[in-house]
Amino acid sequence: MKLYLVQHGLAVDKSEDEQRPLSNQGREDIVRTGGFLSLFERPQPVRIVHSHKLRAKQSAEMFAEAWDCPVVEDSSELFPNADPHVWASRLVEIHADMMLVGHLPYLPRLTSLLLCGQPDREVVRFRNGGVVCLERTENEWSVCWQVNPTLFYPKD
Numbered sequence: 001m002k003l004y005l006v007q008h009g010l011a012v013d014k015s016e017d018e019q020r021p022l023s024n025q026g027r028e029d030i031v032r033t034g035g036f037l038s039l040f041e042r043p044q045p046v047r048i049v050h051s052h053k054l055r056a057k058q059s060a061e062m063f064a065e066a067w068d069c070p071v072v073e074d075s076s077e078l079f080p081n082a083d084p085h086v087w088a089s090r091l092v093e094i095h096a097d098m099m100l101v102g103h104l105p106y107l108p109r110l111t112s113l114l115l116c117g118q119p120d121r122e123v124v125r126f127r128n129g130g131v132v133c134l135e136r137t138e139n140e141w142s143v144c145w146q147v148n149p150t151l152f153y154p155k156d
Contacts, residue, residue: 002144003091003114003134004043004099005107006063007126011055019054029129029149030059034066037131037147043097047071050101051078059129060101069099078102084110084119091136107132114141 009026022030037043044067050060052074064072077086080103087100087110100110107126113119114134124132130148134141 001091001095001136002043002045002097003136003141004045004097005111005126005132005134006059006099006101007104007107007128007130008050008053008055008059008101009062009129021054022058026055026059026129027062029152030062031066032152033129033131033147033149034063036152038066041133041145043067043099043131043133045069045099046096047073048099048101049073049075049078051103052076053079053103056101056103060099063099063101078106080104080106082106084113088113115143 009022009030011020011026012023014020048060048064048069048071050056057074060072078100084106104126108122108124109119111124111132112121115123124143124146126132127148127150130146132146133144135144
């Protein structure tokens with residue numbers, strides 16, 4: 001089973017819009033990341049789950065469109081300070097590839113819990129619009145790859 005973990009795309013500032021939708025840069029980053037992975041990895045999650053926040057929902061919908069994923073739904077357990085043990089427990093019963101779209105510090109905490117059993121260690125650094133792919137074989141998780149939008153832009 002592959003688990004794609006995504007930190008939502010870059011959002012507009014709260015002073016610009018209280019709901020914090022994706023910025024133009026955030027949308028561009030998701031398009032580039034989704035397109036790149038479509039060419040090389042061809043992810044096929046059967047389900048994409050996102051937090052209730054607009055920027056996560058928009059990011060999830062963009063990945064779903066890029067990868068023809070039929071199911072996109074929300075979960076209150078993907079908020080920034082949610083307990084990572086909830087999804088870690090759920091994932092034990094899930095065998096099909098899926099994607100979770102959320103926020104910091106939740107995603108690094110869930111990843112660390114899955115990989116080393118300690119949610120407070122930072123073992124993977126997330127970036128807006130980036131994807132971290134974990135794979136479960138038997139009862140163990142490992143990192144397959146990570147793609148961040150920063151790979152698509154020249155250094156200043």
